Amino acid sequence: MKFEGRTALVTGGSRGIGRGIVQALAAQGAKVAFVYQSNSQAAEALVAELTQAGHTVVAHQVDVRNKEAVDAVVKTVTEAWGKLDVLVNNAGVIRDALLATMTPEQWRDVIDTNLTSVYNFCQAVTRPMMSARYGRIINMSSVAGEFGNKGQANYAASKGGINGFTRCLATELASRGITVNAVAPGFIETDMTEAVRNVAEAEIKKNIPAKRLGKPEDIANAVLFLASQESSYITGQVLSVDGGLTLGGF
Ligand SMILES: NC(=O)c1ccc[n+]([C@@H]2O[C@H](COP(=O)([O-])OP(=O)(O)OC[C@H]3O[C@@H](n4cnc5c(N)ncnc54)[C@H](OP(=O)(O)O)[C@@H]3O)[C@@H](O)[C@H]2O)c1
Numbered sequence: 001m002k003f004e005g006r007t008a009l010v011t012g013g014s015r016g017i018g019r020g021i022v023q024a025l026a027a028q029g030a031k032v033a034f035v036y037q038s039n040s041q042a043a044e045a046l047v048a049e050l051t052q053a054g055h056t057v058v059a060h061q062v063d064v065r066n067k068e069a070v071d072a073v074v075k076t077v078t079e080a081w082g083k084l085d086v087l088v089n090n091a092g093v094i095r096d097a098l099l100a101t102m103t104p105e106q107w108r109d110v111i112d113t114n115l116t117s118v119y120n121f122c123q124a125v126t127r128p129m130m131s132a133r134y135g136r137i138i139n140m141s142s143v144a145g146e147f148g149n150k151g152q153a154n155y156a157a158s159k160g161g162i163n164g165f166t167r168c169l170a171t172e173l174a175s176r177g178i179t180v181n182a183v184a185p186g187f188i189e190t191d192m193t194e195a196v197r198n199v200a201e202a203e204i205k206k207n208i209p210a211k212r213l214g215k216p217e218d219i220a221n222a223v224l225f226l227a228s229q230e231s232s233y234i235t236g237q238v239l240s241v242d243g244g245l246t247l248g249g250f
Pocket of ligand 1: 192
C-alpha cells in the first residue's frame, strides 16, 4: 500500500469529500486523524467503519476557525504518531447570498471556515514538517475560486484566497521537501450541493462535458496522488477536478 507508515490529518473528514479522502488514505495504509465540527454521529460511524476494516483512524471535534484548538489537535496528532506527513485542508461551508443582502455573519463564517482555517492548520504543521524535511499539504479550493457565480462573493473570495495562499506557501516550503497544492472540484454529490441539485441537476449536467456530477472518490483520487511521495516535483498548483466544467467549450 502506497501510504504504509504515513500519517495524515484531514479537516472536515466526517462527511462528503473529506469522508472520501479519509477512506482513500486509510485504504492505502495511512494512519488518519480527521476533524469535524458538530456531526458526531457521522464522525463516529466513519471511525467505526474503518476501524472494523483494520485501519487506524481517529476523529477530533475541532472548530477549524479556532487557532488554539487547531494548534492543540495538531500537537496531539503529531505527538501520538511521531510525525505528520499529510495535511488536507478540506473543511468548508457555503452561505450564499447576493452581496446586497449578505450579512457580516455570512461573510465571516465563510472566510473564517474556508480560508482562515487554512492559515491556522498550515501554520501549525509547518514547523514539524520542516524539521522532518517532508510534507504534503493539499488545500480544497473550488472552480468558484476562478469563475464568477452570483451569490457566492464570500465563497469565491475564500477559494481565490486559497489559490493565492497555496502558491505563496509552496515557494516558502519547496526547499524543505514539502509540497503545497490545491484541488478545485466542480459539482460534487455531497450535502453541500444537495439544495442546488434538487432544483437544477439536469441543467448542471448539460454544462459538464463529462455529463455527470463528480463523486467524493473523484476528488479523493486526485488528493491521493498529490499526497503521495510520487508527486514530489509538483507544487503550487491548483488542479481542477471538474469533468471539464471549466474548459469553456461550447
Ligand atoms: N461539493 C462540491 O460540489 C464542492 C465543490 C467545490 C469545492 N468543494 C469544497 O470541498 C470541501 C468539502 O465540501 P463537501 O461538499 O464535502 O462539504 P460537506 O458535505 O458539507 O462537508 C463539510 C465538512 O466540513 C466540516 N466543517 C464545516 N465547518 C467546520 C468547522 N468550522 N470546523 C470543523 N469542521 C467543519 C463538516 O463537519 P460536520 O460534519 O461536523 O458538519 C463536514 O465534515 C469544502 O471546502 C468545499 O468548499 C465542494
